[in-house]
Amino acid sequence: MGLSAALAVLLAGWAFRRVWVGILAGVILISACVAALGLHGGTWRLALTDYTGRLVVVLAAGALLARGVEGGLSLLSRRSLVALGERTRRALAAAALVAFLLRFGGMAYPLNFISDLRFSMARASMVREGEFLELFLPNPALTPVQWETDATIPRSPFYYVLTAPLTALPGDTDQLAMMAFSSGVDALAVVLVGLLVRGRGERRAAVLAA
Structure with missing residues (x-):
């Protein structure tokens, strides 16, 4: 602690x-x-x-994400792709950090049950085992039975292509890595919202939107 x-x-x-x-x-x-x-x-x-070890992982991963976001925004500013001052870059990185910690911190708690985790892990494992086309092509057999329907639900396999390597991690670290990845994607979406607003408004509006 x-x-x-x-x-x-x-x-x-x-x-x-x-x-x-x-x-x-x-x-x-x-x-x-x-x-x-x-x-x-x-x-x-x-x-x-039971949570102390994972809390360290959550905070350390959040630190890496925040520094990466700030570095990426600095690179975009140097190349004149976006007009962001230092304070705006730090504020957007901080917003991404908060979003990441809130999502990953809750998901990583060992006593929490993530209903979609097994679903995502199973389909990522299918990609790793070479069954990509079964995900890409319409396949009613992949529709979860809990939905109580025989309809084919289109679902992009791109997410599982990206997360397939994570299924090779030992123990329960594969699930932790999957949760960290999805939380990181959501945190980057926060930054994207801020950048879109910044392109059409002031710095404060971008930070508030994020």
């Missing part, structure tokens, strides 16, 4: 460019953990400690 608090301090301080914000984030995280451990005689201890 100490490592998670340190990462939270660094990320919050970087995102808001204020040291005190980072310290506040660390204090809030530690206080929440202490409170959870003390509730109901410590019965929540297992639920919390």
